[in-house]
Amino acid sequence: MAYAVGDTVQVRYATPPGHVRTPYYCRGRAGTVERVCGRFHNPEELAYGRTGETLLTLYRVRFRQRDLWPDYSGPETDTVEIELYEHWLEPPR
Amino acid sequence: MSHDHSHPHDHHHDHGHDHPHRHPNQPDLEDLPPTYYQAMADAVAELLIEKNVFSGGELRETIEYMQGRNPDLGAKLTVRAWTDPDFKKRLTTNAKEAAAEIGIDTGPAPLLVMENTPDVHNVIVCTLCSCYPVFLLGKSPDWYKSREYRSRMVREPRAVLAEFGTEIDPSREVRVHDSTADMRYMILPMRPDGTDGMTEEELAALVTRDSLIGVIEVAGPAAG
Numbered sequence: 001m002a003y004a005v006g007d008t009v010q011v012r013y014a015t016p017p018g019h020v021r022t023p024y025y026c027r028g029r030a031g032t033v034e035r036v037c038g039r040f041h042n043p044e045e046l047a048y049g050r051t052g053e054t055l056l057t058l059y060r061v062r063f064r065q066r067d068l069w070p071d072y073s074g075p076e077t078d079t080v081e082i083e084l085y086e087h088w089l090e091p092p093r
Numbered sequence: 094m095s096h097d098h099s100h101p102h103d104h105h106h107d108h109g110h111d112h113p114h115r116h117p118n119q120p121d122l123e124d125l126p127p128t129y130y131q132a133m134a135d136a137v138a139e140l141l142i143e144k145n146v147f148s149g150g151e152l153r154e155t156i157e158y159m160q161g162r163n164p165d166l167g168a169k170l171t172v173r174a175w176t177d178p179d180f181k182k183r184l185t186t187n188a189k190e191a192a193a194e195i196g197i198d199t200g201p202a203p204l205l206v207m208e209n210t211p212d213v214h215n216v217i218v219c220t221l222c223s224c225y226p227v228f229l230l231g232k233s234p235d236w237y238k239s240r241e242y243r244s245r246m247v248r249e250p251r252a253v254l255a256e257f258g259t260e261i262d263p264s265r266e267v268r269v270h271d272s273t274a275d276m277r278y279m280i281l282p283m284r285p286d287g288t289d290g291m292t293e294e295e296l297a298a299l300v301t302r303d304s305l306i307g308v309i310e311v312a313g314p315a316a317g
Contacts, residue, residue: 023220023273058276069248072249074267075263075267080247081269081270081271083273083275084274
């Protein structure tokens, strides 16, 4: 599924084995698409010597710190931006 | 060591003794058995060379190139952006093309330049490993690769910044960029006050590695 800048997305909550470039701390959390970076080889395939085809769209997603860490002590405007591949994103529930 | 005494012996040994002896070696890395990953890296390098993927000379050349990098190119981009607003716009929207304009090749990975403003302070981390734009900033500092920096910068960035001596006003957003995948990042620091009359060289001297990572702001010229 494709997303546009400004869309709310949720990171899949999943713990697959292997080389995964989705940090645990954002899994299951919702954020906003900050930009669409283009299409890239799948690192989960590249890590095992495969070709990484087909290409995946890479997004940058902006999360409010408060949504990542409910006890975050800084201002509520503070954010983290994370690069996430399309198969880790789903529409918000 | 046993001395080779076949050469013309016209100098004096002032040792009070004449038996062959060796001085203890300086302690060195090689005194310890190689770690698992050192052995692995050596084995992989030997195999790649043996299979003609690259030569030993090319490996050495690449290491020399990587270790020879420093933050000069990052500083050059920063100063150009400070002194040319149109360039700044291009740098923050298409960094690769903007850098190429002044002869800087940003390498194979896409580069994103994040601009600090009175409203937002940006900082880079790679929580999963240690992604870092070596070609622009030089070799990354050890703390950047430490588990502590990588875990705390996304969890309590203001506390970590304060440990670097950087207090960000609560009215400014702290925006942390986790370099998890294919993008590489450079922070474009704010130009400090009191630098209006400075030359590009003087400005470049103010821009340091840590300000391009975003853990500090660029300090103005020292007062007095």
